[in-house]
Amino acid sequence: MQYMCDIIAGKILTASESESQFISKAFASDLMSDVLMLDSGHILLITGLSNPQVIRTAEMSDIKTVVVGRNKKCSSEMINLAKECDITLIESPYSIFKISGVLYESGINPIF
Amino acid sequence: MNVKFDIEGGNFSSARLASSGVKKMLKQLNINIQTIKRLVVAMYEAEVNIVAHAYHGEVNVNISQDQIKVVFQDHGPGIKDIELAMQEGFSTASEQVREMGFGAGMGLPNMKSHADTLNITSEVGKGTRVEIVCYLKSKQSCLQHLFTMH
Numbered sequence: 001m002q003y004m005c006d007i008i009a010g011k012i013l014t015a016s017e018s019e020s021q022f023i024s025k026a027f028a029s030d031l032m033s034d035v036l037m038l039d040s041g042h043i044l045l046i047t048g049l050s051n052p053q054v055i056r057t058a059e060m061s062d063i064k065t066v067v068v069g070r071n072k073k074c075s076s077e078m079i080n081l082a083k084e085c086d087i088t089l090i091e092s093p094y095s096i097f098k099i100s101g102v103l104y105e106s107g108i109n110p111i112f
Numbered sequence: 113m114n115v116k117f118d119i120e121g122g123n124f125s126s127a128r129l130a131s132s133g134v135k136k137m138l139k140q141l142n143i144n145i146q147t148i149k150r151l152v153v154a155m156y157e158a159e160v161n162i163v164a165h166a167y168h169g170e171v172n173v174n175i176s177q178d179q180i181k182v183v184f185q186d187h188g189p190g191i192k193d194i195e196l197a198m199q200e201g202f203s204t205a206s207e208q209v210r211e212m213g214f215g216a217g218m219g220l221p222n223m224k225s226h227a228d229t230l231n232i233t234s235e236v237g238k239g240t241r242v243e244i245v246c247y248l249k250s251k252q253s254c255l256q257h258l259f260t261m262h
Contacts, residue, residue: 033218034216049213061149
């Protein structure tokens with residue numbers, strides 16, 4: 001998790017305490033309905049949206065790690081909700097395209 | 113086993129409490145995780161719809177031996193053409209809802225794809241009733257927990 005965070009210049013705002021930090025697949029979207037349509041759980045979500053609905057969607061979709069890109073800042077409501085839902089929340093200054101590219105290059109796979 | 117939650121229209125801060133509460137409860141009952149996810153995603157879409165479109169609503173959850181039935185009833189503008197609303201991409205969502213990552217016209221189709229059965233009835237000017245049913249594959253574990261809890 002720390003390595004992944006380093007390569008996207010990420011800052012961990014809150015870390016899941018119970019979930020394994022090993023991630024093999026990721027999905028990037030600003031449309032939460034698309035996230036909710038996924039069959040896969042336990043993936044990394046990369047998004048440019050910064051609002052509590054992102055965390056709520058992750059909770060319903062069994063997603064335990066969320067990266068908020070485009071240098072968007074997460075509110076205290078988002079951080080508190082992520083803590084409550086035991087979700088790792090990371091901010092990155094990179095664009096969604098760059099985060100996706102860097103993580104893909106490091107071995108994280110797409111869902112489809 | 114029956115549980116009821118109230119849903120407040122327009123209050124996006126609380127737009128998860130019913131779905132989240134049911135998710136926790138079903139985990140305690142040791143329901144299959146895929147079934148939980150399907151039901152909870154369908155519920156969450158319905159819950160967001162009530163918050164986004166209605167004045168208020170309620171959801172009743174019934175867990176029996178072989179199925180989970182969830183009924184949402186809201187008081188709101190209703191849906192004029194349900195068949196049209198079921199089409200992917202059709203949406204009447206506000207800009208506020210779209211900025212939250214919803215309102216792309218995927219909510220009702222998403223509910224349909226996650227539920228085993230979905231029934232929607234609506235009366236314009238009064239409200240909408242959404243019934244979601246997911247069948248339980250692993251009945252035994254659910255039964256055991258129901259007996260120990262009650």
